[in-house]
Amino acid sequence: MPKAYAYTHNGGPETEAFIERDRPEPGPGQLLVAVRAAGVNPVDWKLRNGFRRPGAPETPLPAVFGSEIAGEVVALGPDVTGFAVGDAVFGNPVGGGYAEYALLPASIAAHKPEALSFADAATLPVAAATAYDGLRQLALPTGSTLLITGVGGGVGVAAAQIARAFGLRVVGTASEGKKDFVEALGALHVPSAGGALADRVRAAAPGGTVDAVFDLVGGEVLAEVAELVEDRTKLITAADPPAALKLGGSPVQRARTAEVLDEVAKLVLSGALRPHVTATFPLQRAADALRTVEDGHARGKVVIEVGR
Template sequence: MPKAYVFTRYGGPETESLVDRERPSPGPGEVLVAVRAAGVNPVDFKQRAGYRRPGGPARELPAVFGNEAAGVVVETGPGVTGFAVGDEVFGNPVDGAYAEYAVLPVAVTAHKPAALSFTDAAVLPVAAATAYDGLRQLGLAPGETLLVTGAGGGVGVAALQLARAFGLRAVGVASEGKKDFVESLGAVHVPSGPGLAERVRAAAPDGIDAVFDLVGGEALEAAATLLPDASKLITGADRETVARLGGAAVARARTAAVLDEVARLVTDGSLDPFVTRTFPLDRAGEALRLVEDGHARGKTVIEVAA
């Protein structure tokens, strides 16, 4: 039977297990994919701990980990057009991606360009697409300055690269140890921690035009003081605080068109997915620990054998 990495109840790593499960079947508007690669993200272990997206349904347990996948279509559901068996695709699964098979809704599934590896494609639907949606939401003009907090994480790394591709000046807030990395992405590095606002003002004396927060809490509070216009304040980490400050959460488009665009940006050299570690499915727990413990630099991927 096909393998999948699941959590059997809400809690910590002790709830995780590699199990056999029936091969899933695609419903209307869905495709079944033989997974070749699955991205690992913080939201994965947060869901294991009980997190649900606002308005989202509770997960049926045991639940398969993973929110992004790339693979090959092996079956199409009723009413599906534009996809056929054998197509190489990537997108957001219905119920998990750390598995040999996953169901993807065609609304958030895109064809994988031949020049894009399965490994790189698998990390685009969450971090890269979130960064793209956020920058489009801010609507900055070339030459304006964007501040990104949490610039060393997956979304932050993509946001800095996209800012450069869109002609923006970028200031990235990250730990001192990520200074060289942030600067290699074309951004001015500002160390995180107390006194953030003063350091940003020194690094960007002409001011900040928008903030893309990926940390929340005190970092978001400090960054907000740098903006004269709270409509240019967005977060991917702290909905409650940003609402109080007059800003907004990142508005996710969750469309195949966005996936097509971020894939194009990778293939034209504007965006590097920065996959730095890969693990086989039977070591999915190690991959998740690497991200959960905060030791991952770049993106971590689970590769599934063909």
């Protein structure tokens, strides 16, 4: 029977287990996909810990991990148009993605361009799409300076590169060990440790100011850098919506559309966006993949490759 990596109840890593489950039946509007790659994201362990997205129903347990996949269509549910068996696709699955088979709602799935690997495509539906949504929300004029906190992680590497493609100047906070990596993204690096973060960002930023903040860390880091932007419509976070709202900023508004997936895929094909998959694991080592992200200091993206 096909395998999937799941959590059996809410809690820590001890709740994780492989389960065997029947191949899911695609419902109306759904694609059944043979998963080739699944992106690993902090939300995966947060959901295991008990986090629930606002308005989301309670998740039936065991719940399979994973919110972004790429793979091949093996069956179509009723009322699917625009896709055929054999198509290579990527998107946000329902019912998990660390699995041999997953279900994708066809309305928000995209065709994978042939030149894009399955591993790279699997990094786009959550990390790159969040970066893209945030940058569109900020709608900064060319030449503006953007601060990205946590720039060396999954969303950050995409945000820095897309911002550069949009003609922005980027300052990014990251640990000292990621300095070269961050600079290779086209960003000015500010070490995240060392106190007086806002002052150090001012010292690094061209002209001593930043026009917007895209926060990917939250908590104290977000609170410290908020003072850098007077216009709080230019303060957004993917990491800590409650803290941003208290500071007058906002969470990233996710579009979750096939159009956004097509746009980020085009950026990869044009060479403007490199997904930076820095670690891959086979499905049997899903626990190690998740630990790498849960440790909080992954470099770029971690991907699980299925069927290797």
